[in-house]
Amino acid sequence: LPATSAIEENAAAGVSVYTFNVTVSPMSSEGVAIPPTIVNSNPLTEAFDIEPKGDLEFSVVTTGNPVLDYETMPKSFDLQIFVEDTTGRTDLSVLTVQIKDQNERPVFRGNLAIQRMNGGMFKDTKTNSLLSSFQYSLLPKSVPFFISESGAIFSTKVFDYEKDPHCYFLNITATDPDGLNSTKTVNVNIININDERPYFTTEQRIYRIPEEQRLGTIVANITAKDADDEDSPSRLFYSIQSSDRYFSINPSTGVLQVTGRIDRESHPLRLHPNISAIVRVEDSPSGGHYSEMEITIIIEDINDNPPECNTSANENTTAGTFLLDLRNYCIDNDVDPSNNQFTFTGLSGFGSNNFALESTASGRLLVTESVDLENPANPGVEVYSLTVRVQDIASPHYTSKYPFYTFDIFMCCNIGSIIGRVNARDDDWPPSVITYSIVAGGGTRDYTNIFWISPTKGDVRILARLDYETTQKHIFTVQASDQEKTATVTVNVLEVNDEEPVCSPNFYSFQIPVNLAVGTNINGFRIECQDRDSDPRSFRYFIDAGNVNNHFTFSPSAGSNTSRLILASRFDYESGLDTNWIYRLRVYITDDNLVSARDKTTHLVKTGTVTLSIRVIPNPTTVIATTPGFTVVTKRENIYSESAWYVPFVITLGGLLLLGLLGYLGFLLATWVRSRCPPAGKAGSTPL
16 A cells, blocks of 8 residues: 555445555564554545455455445545554555446436335436436336326326225336336325315204213213224314303213203203203314314203292281282292192191191191280290191102291391390100200301300300301201201391401602692502402592692592592692692591492491602702892791600790799899898998
């Protein structure tokens, strides 16, 4: 080395390209430390490698990866070969390998070479140029394709994936001018595209289900198909487009299920028992083709509610009088007439001998004896608690036979107050002692027991403050211990105005220019107030203190829970009308509660407060017109605050005491002078 060698294209792996020897230094007894290695090639390639032939004989061979192709690869490669002996001596020489061309059969190029759908071009390997003299043939003749003189493959029809075969096999033969030919089998796959809309195969559009079905109950099994995906039905996606709180649909299977409670007696189902839902099927989660259909679910009524009654009678009613028609006071919440009809039987209870039912169907209650709460024949009787057995006509014949007690109280009642009484009696003889206890309810999250019942009298007392804003109704069950009879007690908490408005912000400080225009929302300031027991229209806003010369006001001043601070009049410091540069406003917010208060004459008013600090900034560019001469400006400032009233008082009192002391000393001096100095003109007087 250096040397030049040649090798034919398409040589197999392991073909020898060039053989050379390595000579080492006489001092290198152990031969080479690094055997000959191709450290670089130009152009870069891995098509060559070095194999040892003997002790110091080596051969450059082909690796077959990549295959040396005269038409697609460089025609020459410079291989840099490095070697080092054990003494550290090195050598680097170049072997130039030239690629020789050879005559080949026609070769398919492009996609056709790897048997894909698109056909390729042919080339003449000798001249490396496309020739129009190639002859092409295509078999079988029955396929809907043809090949042109240039080797391009064309279809002869528009394919429909849903009707035509999905695959075609084409045998393409190319022949060059020398008679050499090559044949390639091309597999043409027809690719399916999403051009069909899915369609529903479910024909049913109306479904009927009873109310109160358990969650998960299957209502319908919606099915659909897509001509694009006959082999993959799971690619369809189902959804409900209309907002429905009762049902949901499985997006993969189309199964429609109950997901919410269906109560035929509640609104809007009570008036409109038909539920409409728009079901959509899509062939892609987003952006695909879809179809929709409307289904209707009719909710059928079942007999799931017992009749309920609420009656009362006045005292001093004479015997034989028609008292009331129970049908006007008893209702069955079921909707269908077959489920909401009932009968009346079994009149009982304390004082039931004074009354009678006209018939089981009419429900007319008659008085058989005079009813007078003050009648001495009935001592201690405060309430007639009657029980009538009201039973459904339809199966399963629900029955109401237990009494109800309802107490209405204001939430401001004192703790320990008696709010009502529960009565029970024992039909045994001799009657047993009945004790009362609360067995269920009557508590909240904060208090385990809000109510207490007298074990012997049945008086119900409150043990904690009741809050209308937290709980408006308390329901608990009272048990009479003799026969373990129970009654439901409902305590309705009546609303009173006991919450004061809470405003944000409750303190705010800002500055405004002295020339701010009247009617401006000052600094965009507004307050927002909340009150848990008052309507937003009940708020009123008052500036109680600090609004000197009434420069500020709130708009609106009433009827909203949001109000803005407005400049009502301009500032006038030039004439001396205004002297304050800092205004500290104290704002009162009251909730008249005229909207929500039940008793308009005795309603309470609660007040919230907000403090505002406003500093007026003088305008330094303001020019005040003057006349020749001078102006004496006298500034008076009270150096004592109102809270230091005692300072001038002490000074004044001290001054008065000092004046009195000086007067007394003058009086003593005059008396002393008079006693020491006799009158003038007397004999024997001594000159002063």
